[in-house]
């Protein structure tokens with residue numbers, strides 16, 4: 144559905160990303176993992192981009208997306224947005240969804256690729272879905288991990304949710320995994336990886352790296368669902 148709306152709330156997530164919330168129309172139904180188009184105004188000009196929902200379908204009062212900022216036109220216009228500003232939304236779209244279809248899933252992402260997985264993890268926790276989820280989430284530093292506390296709160300409620308944060312440039316206090324997501328890390332954290340459906344999303348180089356990882360684990364390409372964060 145297409146509708147005009149106003150920004151409700153803006154929540155900084157990291158030094159270079161923020162979440163943008165809008166009231167959720169009662170008729171808007173969507174699945175965890177889907178995406179929306181968001182149109183903004185810059186003067187008389189309209190600018191549009193698509194983003195995964197970072198909110199969960201279980202959240203009745205708002206919908207949310209989360210953008211990594213760049214110095215490009217849309218990003219600059221979005222960074223300047225305030226609560227009450229106009230926007231048009233067109234949603235939902237996409238097949239990159241999880242509603243409990245598999246008993247075990249692994250979610251592989253880096254950086255802003257966390258957004259649909261935030262939605263999937265929250266939805267599964269709120270609905271008490273009977274499925275094991277292992278999230279592998281790579282970033283440069285701890286400060287680059289968006290939704291870290293929110294994910295830890297979900298994992299505290301959901302014994303079926305396991306979080307594996309992995310940093311390439313950890314501080315000396317970091318006690319988690321370091322480096323990048325490798326087949327060895329997946330085997331260590333998820334010994335039954337061969338009974339698991341994998342999901343990955345993000346910029347094409349990330350998705351391609353995860354395709355290689357799944358192949359190196361000896362799995363078929365049908366074992367990996369992908370969403371490319373391409374902009375055009």
Ligand SMILES: Cc1cc2nc3c(=O)[nH]c(=O)nc-3n(C[C@H](O)[C@H](O)[C@H](O)COP(=O)(O)OP(=O)(O)OC[C@H]3O[C@@H](n4cnc5c(N)ncnc54)[C@H](O)[C@@H]3O)c2cc1C
Nearest residue numbers: 178193194195209210211213215217218258371372373374
């Ligand atoms: C299904 C889906 C979900 C997505 N979810 C998210 C999300 O949750 N969060 C998020 O931040 N992003 C998400 N994206 C990506 C998003 O749509 C934007 O592309 C991205 O945020 C960059 O937008 P931008 O305006 O900042 O930069 P852009 O202006 O789009 O530039 C991004 C890069 O592309 C290059 N580029 C731009 N136009 C062209 C062109 N015509 N030819 C070649 N190169 C070009 C630029 O140089 C730059 O390096 C998603 C994309 C898809 C398809």
